[in-house]
Amino acid sequence: xxxxxxxxxxxxxxxxxxxxxxxxxxxxxxxxxxxxxxxxxxxxxxxxxxxxxxxxxxxxxxxxxxxxxxxxxxxxxxxxxxxxxxxxxxxxxxxxxxxxxxxxxxxxxxxxxxxxxxxxxxxxxxxxxxxxxxxxxxxxxxxxxxxxxxxxxxxxxxxxxxxxxxxxxxxxxxxxxxxxxxxxxxxxxxxxxxxxxxxxxxxxxxxxxxxxxxxxxxxxxxxxxxxxxxxxxxxxxxxxxxxxxxxxxxxxxxxxxxxxxxxxxxxxxxxxxxxxxxxxxxxxxxxxxxxxxxxxxxxxxxxxxxxxxxxxxxxxxxxxxxxxxxxxxxxxxxxxxxxxxxxxxxxxxxxxxxxxxxxxxxxxxxxxxxxxxxxxxxxxxxxxxxxxxxxxxxxxxxxxxxxxxxxxxxxxxxxxxxxxxxxxxxxxxxxxxxxxxxxxxxxxxxxxxxxxxxxxxxxxxxxxxxxxxxxxxxxxxxxxxxxxxxxxxxxxxxxxxxxxxxxxxxxxxxxxxxxxxxxxxxxxxxxxxxxxxxxxxxxxxxxxxxxxxxxxxxxxxxxxxxxxxxxxxxxxxxxxxxxxxxxxxxxxxxxxxxxxxxxxxxxxxxxxxxxxxxxxxxxxxxxxxxxxxxxxxxxxxxxxxxxxxxxxxxxxxxxxxxxxxxxxxxxxxxxxxxxxxxxxxxxxxxxxxxxxxxxxxxxxxxxxxxxxxxxxxxxxxxxxxxxxxxxxxxxxxxxxxxxxxxxxxxxxxxxxxxxxxxxxxxxxxxxxxxxxxxxxxxxxxxxxxxxxxxxxxxxxxxxxxxxxxxxxxxxxxxxxxxxxxxxxxxxxxxxxxxxxxxxxxxxxxxxxxxxxxxxxxxxxxxxxx
Amino acid sequence: xxxxxxxxxxxxxxxxxxxxxxxxxxxxxxxxxxxxxxxxxxxxxxxxxxxxxxxxxxxxxxxxxxxxxxxxxxxxxxxxxxxxxxxxxxxxxxxxxxxxxxxxxxxxx
Numbered sequence: 001x002x003x004x005x006x007x008x009x010x011x012x013x014x015x016x017x018x019x020x021x022x023x024x025x026x027x028x029x030x031x032x033x034x035x036x037x038x039x040x041x042x043x044x045x046x047x048x049x050x051x052x053x054x055x056x057x058x059x060x061x062x063x064x065x066x067x068x069x070x071x072x073x074x075x076x077x078x079x080x081x082x083x084x085x086x087x088x089x090x091x092x093x094x095x096x097x098x099x100x101x102x103x104x105x106x107x108x109x110x111x112x113x114x115x116x117x118x119x120x121x122x123x124x125x126x127x128x129x130x131x132x133x134x135x136x137x138x139x140x141x142x143x144x145x146x147x148x149x150x151x152x153x154x155x156x157x158x159x160x161x162x163x164x165x166x167x168x169x170x171x172x173x174x175x176x177x178x179x180x181x182x183x184x185x186x187x188x189x190x191x192x193x194x195x196x197x198x199x200x201x202x203x204x205x206x207x208x209x210x211x212x213x214x215x216x217x218x219x220x221x222x223x224x225x226x227x228x229x230x231x232x233x234x235x236x237x238x239x240x241x242x243x244x245x246x247x248x249x250x251x252x253x254x255x256x257x258x259x260x261x262x263x264x265x266x267x268x269x270x271x272x273x274x275x276x277x278x279x280x281x282x283x284x285x286x287x288x289x290x291x292x293x294x295x296x297x298x299x300x301x302x303x304x305x306x307x308x309x310x311x312x313x314x315x316x317x318x319x320x321x322x323x324x325x326x327x328x329x330x331x332x333x334x335x336x337x338x339x340x341x342x343x344x345x346x347x348x349x350x351x352x353x354x355x356x357x358x359x360x361x362x363x364x365x366x367x368x369x370x371x372x373x374x375x376x377x378x379x380x381x382x383x384x385x386x387x388x389x390x391x392x393x394x395x396x397x398x399x400x401x402x403x404x405x406x407x408x409x410x411x412x413x414x415x416x417x418x419x420x421x422x423x424x425x426x427x428x429x430x431x432x433x434x435x436x437x438x439x440x441x442x443x444x445x446x447x448x449x450x451x452x453x454x455x456x457x458x459x460x461x462x463x464x465x466x467x468x469x470x471x472x473x474x475x476x477x478x479x480x481x482x483x484x485x486x487x488x489x490x491x492x493x494x495x496x497x498x499x500x501x502x503x504x505x506x507x508x509x510x511x512x513x514x515x516x517x518x519x520x521x522x523x524x525x526x527x528x529x530x531x532x533x534x535x536x537x538x539x540x541x542x543x544x545x546x547x548x549x550x551x552x553x554x555x556x557x558x559x560x561x562x563x564x565x566x567x568x569x570x571x572x573x574x575x576x577x578x579x580x581x582x583x584x585x586x587x588x589x590x591x592x593x594x595x596x597x598x599x600x601x602x603x604x605x606x607x608x609x610x611x612x613x614x615x616x617x618x619x620x621x622x623x624x625x626x627x628x629x630x631x632x633x634x635x636x637x638x639x640x641x642x643x644x645x646x647x648x649x650x651x652x653x654x655x656x657x658x659x660x661x662x663x664x665x666x667x668x669x670x671x672x673x674x675x676x677x678x679x680x681x682x683x684x685x686x687x688x689x690x691x692x693x694x695x696x697x698x699x700x701x702x703x704x705x706x707x708x709x710x711x712x713x714x715x716x717x718x719x720x721x722x723x724x725x726x727x728x729x730x731x732x733x734x735x736x737x738x739x740x741x742x743x744x745x746x747x748x749x750x751x752x753x754x755x756x757x758x759x760x761x762x763x764x765x766x767x768x769x770x771x772x773x774x775x776x777x778x779x780x781x782x783x784x785x786x787x788x789x790x791x792x793x794x795x796x797x798x799x800x801x802x803x804x805x806x807x808x809x810x811x812x813x814x815x816x817x818x819x820x821x822x823x824x825x826x827x828x829x830x831x832x833x834x835x836x837x838x839x840x841x842x843x844x845x846x847x848x849x850x851x852x853x854x855x856x857x858x859x860x861x862x863x864x865x
Numbered sequence: 866x867x868x869x870x871x872x873x874x875x876x877x878x879x880x881x882x883x884x885x886x887x888x889x890x891x892x893x894x895x896x897x898x899x900x901x902x903x904x905x906x907x908x909x910x911x912x913x914x915x916x917x918x919x920x921x922x923x924x925x926x927x928x929x930x931x932x933x934x935x936x937x938x939x940x941x942x943x944x945x946x947x948x949x950x951x952x953x954x955x956x957x958x959x960x961x962x963x964x965x966x967x968x969x970x971x972x973x974x
Contacts, residue, residue, distance in 0.1 A: 507930070539928035542936045546925070567882030567926065571938035574883075574923060579938055583918035826885075831878035831896075833888045837919050839912075854917070 023050050025327065026111055026121035028101045028269070030056030032065055033300030033316035034127030035082050040324050042091045053094040053119060055101050055111070060151055061085060066313055069182045071154050080151075104273035106293055123295055123327050126270060126283060127320075130263035130301035130311065135170070139232030144239050145257045148179040157258065161186040164255030166238050168192070170229065171261035172199040177346040179260045180221055184347070190221045191252060193242070195261075197226045203342060203353030207370065208393045211377045215349045215396065224252070232257070265302045265309055278304040287334040288326035289319045297323040310338055314446045321449070339409060339446065343394075343401045350398035355408050356381050356391030364390050369422045378422040380404070386418050402485050410442045435485070435492045444489055445482045450475035452489055459493040466490050467772065484778075505766060506543040509536045513691065513766045517551050526556060527564040546570040547766050550653055553689035554761045555802075557809040559816050560652075561823055572651030575827065576813050577633055582840050582851045585633060586626040587613070588650035589640050590686065593660040593678035593698075594621025603643035607636055614848045620657030620695065622648060627849050629836045634824050637814040646686075646812040653767075654689045655696070658682035659707065663700030663717065672717030674700035677746070681715070684750065687810035688757065688803075691764040691773075695729070709737045712770045713753055718742065722749045726756060726784070727770040735771040738781050741789065751800065755788045758799035868962055868973030876968045879906070884922035884935060886911045889972055894961060895922035896970060897935065897946055907946035908961040908972055913937045915954065 025041070027034050038054055056062070063080040071080060088095040096113075103112040110118045132147035134140055144164075146157050161167065167183035169176045172194030184190040192199070198209025199216070213223045227244050235241040238253035245251075265282040276284045276292035282304025289297045289305075299319035301311055310316065315338030322335035341354040359366050363384040370377045376396030382389055389407040394400065400422055407414060407421075415421070438444075440453040450473045458472040469490050470476055476486045503512045509531075511519070516531070525531045528548045532540060540548075549568030553560055560566075560573055572578050577585035589604065604623055608615045614626040628636055637647075650656060658681050661667065663674030678698040688694070697708040698715040708714030714725035720743035728737025741752060764773040777783050786792040817823045829836050841857050842849035852860065873889045879898035887894050893911035911919045916939035924935040929952060934943040943952040949960040962973035 508928075538931075539926070539933065541927035541929060541934075542925045542941060545927060563881070566880070570925065571923070574938075579920070579923075581916070581918065581939065583916075583920045583923075583939075826880060829886060830888050830893075831885045832874040835888070837893070839919055 023122045023327075024120065025050050025052050025123045025125065026119060027052065027054045027125045027127060028111065029127035029129055029266075029300070029302075030054055030058070030062045030095070030097075031127060031129045031300065032062060032082065032313050033129070033320050034125070035062035036317045037125055037127060037299060037320035037324060038088075038093055039083070040321060041327075042093070044324065044328060051094075052092070053096070053121075054088070055096050055099045055113070057098070057100045058150060058152070059098050061088075061095070061097065063151065065149075068148075068151075068154065069178055071151060072158065072182050072185055077151055101269060104269065104296070106273055106296075109295065121295070123297070125323060125327075126291070126296065126298040126302060127300050128266040128269060128298075128302045130309075131266050132259060133262045133264045134259045135229070135261055137229050137231060139240075140259070142232055142240065144255065145232075145259065148175060148182075148258050148260050154182075157182070157256065158186065160256045161188055164188055164239070166191070166254040167256045167258070168242065168252060168254040169258045169260055171259065172196070172223065172225065173202065173260070173262065174200060174342070174344070174346070175263075176258075176260035177216070179258045180216075181347045183256075183258065184219075184221060188255075191254065192216075192221060192223050193227050193229060193252070194223070194225045195228050199223065199225065200351065200353075203351070203357055203393070204395065205358055205379065205393055207368070208351075208377050208379065208395045211370075211375065211395045212346075212349060212351060215375055216347050219347055221347060263301060263309075263311055265304065267302055270298065270302070278307065282309050285319075285335075287322065287336055289323040289335055290326065297327070299323050305335060306337060308337070310340070312338070312340060312342070314338065314449070315340075317447065318449055339443075341405055341408070343398050343405075345398075350394065350396060352392070352394035352398045352401040352404075354392040354401070354405055355389070357393045359391065361390050367419045367422065369419070369424075371424075380418065380422055382414065382418060387413055389414055389418075392422075402482070406438055406442060406485075410439050412437060412439075435488045438489075444485055445473075445475040445477075447482075448474045448477060450486075455486065455489050456493050459490060459497060464494065467775065505547060506541055508532065508538045508540050508544045511535065513547060513551070514763055516548065517555070517762055520548075520551055521555050526552070526558075528552070528568050529564065540568075542570070543766070546573070549573070550689050550691070554806075557687060557806050559811060560813060561817060561826075566826075575630060575633060576647060576651055576817065577628065578651050580626060580851070583630075583837060584626070584840055584851075585628045585630065586624050586650075587628055587633070587636055587640075588618070588622055588624050588648035589645035590648040590682070591622040592682040592686075593658055593675055595660075595675060595679060600643060600645065603640065603645075607639050611636055612842075612849060614850060618657075619659075621659050622657060624650070627842060627851075629829065629840065630827055631829050631836060634818060634827050638818055641812070641815055641818065647814040649686065649813070652689055653691065653693055654687075655682070655685045655694045657695060659695070659697040659711070661698075661700050661705040663698075667700055669703055670700035670717065671719055672700055672722070674698040674706065674715075674717055677715060677717075677722070678706075681713075681750075681753070684807055685753075685757065688761070688806050690757070690761050692767055692769045694757070694770070710734065711737060713756070715749065721745055724749060724752055726781075727774040729769050729771050731769075733771075738774075740781070740785065752788055754803040755796055755799045756784065758802050759784070759787060759795065761802075762799070870964065870966075870971040870973050872969045873972050874970050876965055876970055879970065883926060884924065886919065886922040887970075889961070890974060892959075893919045894972065895935070896963065897922075897926055899926065899933075902933070904963075906963045906965055906970065907933070908963040909935070909944060909946060909949050910959045912958070913939060913942075914956055914958060915942055915951075916940050921958075 060077055062082045064082055100114045101111045102114050110120050112118045132149050144160050147153055167188035168191040169180045170193050172192050180190050180192045198206055199212050217223055230243045230246055233241050235253045239255045242252045267277055267281050267283050270283040271277055278284055283291055283298035283302055285291055285298050285303045285305055289299050291298050300316040319335050322333045325333040343352040359381040364381050367380045379393040381391035392404045438452050442452040444450050444452055454473050458469050463469045463472045466487050476483045504510045545568040549565055577587055579585055608625050611632055616624045618624050658678040660674050660678030664670030664672055665675055694712045696713040697706040697711045699706040699708045700717045708716050709725050710728045710730050714737045716723045722744045723742045724740045725737035726740045729735050760770055774784055841852040843852045843856055873887050881900055884895045884897040887896055894908050895911040897907045911922050913920050920938050924938045926935050933946045936943050949958040964971050
């Protein structure tokens with residue numbers, strides 16, 4: 001954070017020296033919507049002209065309030081943060097935390113903070129949000145009463161819960177049930193008290209509300225509907241007593257109370273500044289989110305548009321965009337109200353509400369399906385002739401939500417038997433609206449306001465995968481509820497564009513990698529020629545040959561330089577070494593876990609010295625020797641193997657290294673022997689070839705010195721065993737690994753890794769890293785867990801058997817090569833001459849060799865002649 | 866037109882399905898042996914003008930839309946075995962007439 005006073009001066013100087021070029025925008029409020037405004041502004045080309053200052057009342061920088069409850073289930077403030085101070089600083093946004101604005105001096109266009117400092121603005125954006133409504137019941141200010149809005153609120157609730165047995169939420173709406181879930185997760189007996197006759201009265205009808213109530217009761221939450229609290233007094237068994245009847249006969253005793261009875265717009269600042277408010281509060285705005293002052297905007301939950309407050313994040317984001325559009329004089333976007341349909345999981349129950357859920361439109365009719373056995377309720381509200389969907393209510397099962405929402409949002413004609421959309425289908429296929437039928441204006445991701453047309457455009461411009469489309473359009477990066485729909489639209493677009501969603505790997509095989517894997521396995525195919533003859537055409541290419549070579553290695557684990565396989569091997573596999581830019585090779589012996597004896601270190605040193613190789617320690621805790629000529633490789637390996645080394649397979653799409661710390665053996669913090677585990681794991685999986693290279697690490701404690709969470713397979717020792725992390729990587733697109741299972745025994749750990757790796761080998765695409773592979777599995781991490789831990793596909797035994805075969809048939813490829821004189825012959829540089837490639841020229845740098853640059857070569861040649 | 870054939874190496878020096886490098890009149894030649902095809906041998910320069918290294922003999926052999934090619938092991942451009950034409954860039958590398966006779970590989974200069 002910056003020095004406020006100095007910064008202010010800079011701002012003013014700028015404004016004075018060049019008033020036309022610099023617009024000073026002040027944003028009051030650093031919640032989700034306020035931050036979204038700033039983020040959009042930064043991304044906008046016009047932003048260069050703007051000086052931006054942001055004032056937040058909380059000490060935390062903008063965080064994800066939608067997922068606030070996750071604060072109780074493992075996430076911390078940093079996880080929930082939407083940005084960081086660095087981001088603001090890099091983008092020259094002045095951010096002031098803990099700074100409440102208490103006054104707007106509209107005539108001088110200044111805002112004044114609680115501590116009395118004033119800041120001038122050209123355009124002011126109010127994103128002050130809302131505050132929780134606390135009903136003015138007698139006793140509502142007693143200790144141990146809370147609201148559910150900020151991280152500080154949650155901290156306070158958590159502290160209080162430590163000494164509490166019973167918790168009660170006042171309010172059975174969306175947020176109230178969310179709070180009830182949190183209280184329940186804190187281990188308290190949980191009650192919900194709702195004044196209306198049913199839960200979620202705004203979104204649900206009576207039957208839906210009743211079903212939700214019974215489902216929630218089954219989970220152990222006690223629900224009291226149609227119940228008003230008269231007063232709150234000192235309890236007898238608990239801290240409070242909430243009296244429900246005047247005579248005090250009906251009451252509930254509870255230790256803590258959370259009020260969640262709706263929100264009210266935070267409009268006090270606007271009110272004191274004389275801006276026009278609605279009758280029941282809220283800062284009145286037009287479709288540009290402009291208030292009654294032409295230089296002041298209001299966005300998010302503090303704004304009132306056409307008599308309505310929009311308490312969801314998606315409309316707030318759209319307001320932010322509309323306001324920004326107007327500030328930058330773009331004239332492209334306006335806010336015209338928003339759809340308030342919602343889908344969510346409350347206490348494990350699916351709840352969905354679309355449009356006119358109560359059937360209030362004149363002439364509307366309803367179609368209802370209810371299944372008391374399965375616990376599900378679905379209602380469609382349709383127009384008089386049942387051609388259009390006006391609204392819907394879903395409880396217990398949201399499977400049909402996406403389809404219904406698209407009918408509703410896009411005004412699509414309903415099928416002749418509209419009820420089919422909510423009736424169970426006997427053949428198990430759920431009735432889905434083909435994405436084809438959606439108009440291009442259809443909103444696919446309402447959080448980020450991405451339409452079908454946006455996705456089409458992204459695909460047309462070359463985003464040919466789900467991941468690419470998400471990166472370009474940001475679709476599905478908000479609440480994530482539209483993920484499946486986005487995928488369907490992308491696939492459909494690809495098909496429509498004829499962008500050969502051809503999953504064929506190349507012109508020689510009309511199959512996916514997965515298909516080829518299965519063909520090879522099921523038909524016991526042992527060579528490329530056999531596969532080509534049966535299932536392909538042409539001569540093969542640099543895509544299918546290495547791919548098939550790789551699958552053959554994964555399935556049969558043959559020696560890769562066998563006569564029939566040698567033609568398949570890519571650059572590095574072909575000579576079991578890594579080709580460098582000048583055609584020479586680097587050599588990497590395996591050093592399991594990075595542990596090496598002095599004797600072996602000496603041998604590596606001697607080899608490097610004798611063959612004049614450049615040496616470098618790698619990131620995977622081993623040693624790379626560069627600058628070997630092709631014909632030197634067999635001799636170098638002869639020496640290394642005699643000293644006890646094995647090939648490090650640094651050249652293969654295979655298991656590379658298992659990085660490790662010394663663990664409990666040496667380290668005073670270690671809780672388990674990570675060193676032995678790393679060596680065992682590396683020795684177990686060292687022969688495995690996979691769709692992409694694989695890196696592992698083992699850390700001896702949570703200090704995580706081995707950086708296991710950036711690896712495909714990461715293992716961290718705990719007091720209770722091992723935690724397993726999966727599908728992380730460094731490289732071009734770093735990704736943190738996901739926690740897969742905790743406190744595993746040695747045996748469980750190996751069993752899970754066997755299954756995960758083999759499932760990856762079996763199902764991943766060519767050159768697909770584990771992270772991308774897992775993200776592409778429908779259901780992602782949870783699906784992978786179900787396959788590996790619960791054996792949901794019944795594959796576990798097959799996967800383990802396949803891994804056992806790989807482990808049992810391991811061979812050091814260099815040892816096998818040296819035993820075969822014919823194979824060694826292939827390492828000559830010339831078949832008719834003993835010399836080496838004279839165009840390979842080294843020069844010295846820092847006492848080692850390196851390839852000469854072109855001008856150095858020219859110079860050397862000139863000198864020689 | 867008659868060629869001046871000269872022996873460069875033995876047929877047994879060749880490896881089925883891939884290339885080997887040979888020195889021929891001071892030049893590095895990549896010789897590919899594809900016994901199932903007709904002709905069975907091809908000879909192009911070993912020098913990859915894009916990567917600027919003598920590596921083409923070490924590339925993967927395959928076909929692209931019917932053209933027989935080798936791909937550079939460094940940056941993967943394809944060179945047609947019969948003509949030396951690069952498929953990705955407007956470059957043609959030298960190639961040689963080549964024949965197999967009595968166990969000997971001959972090039973025409």
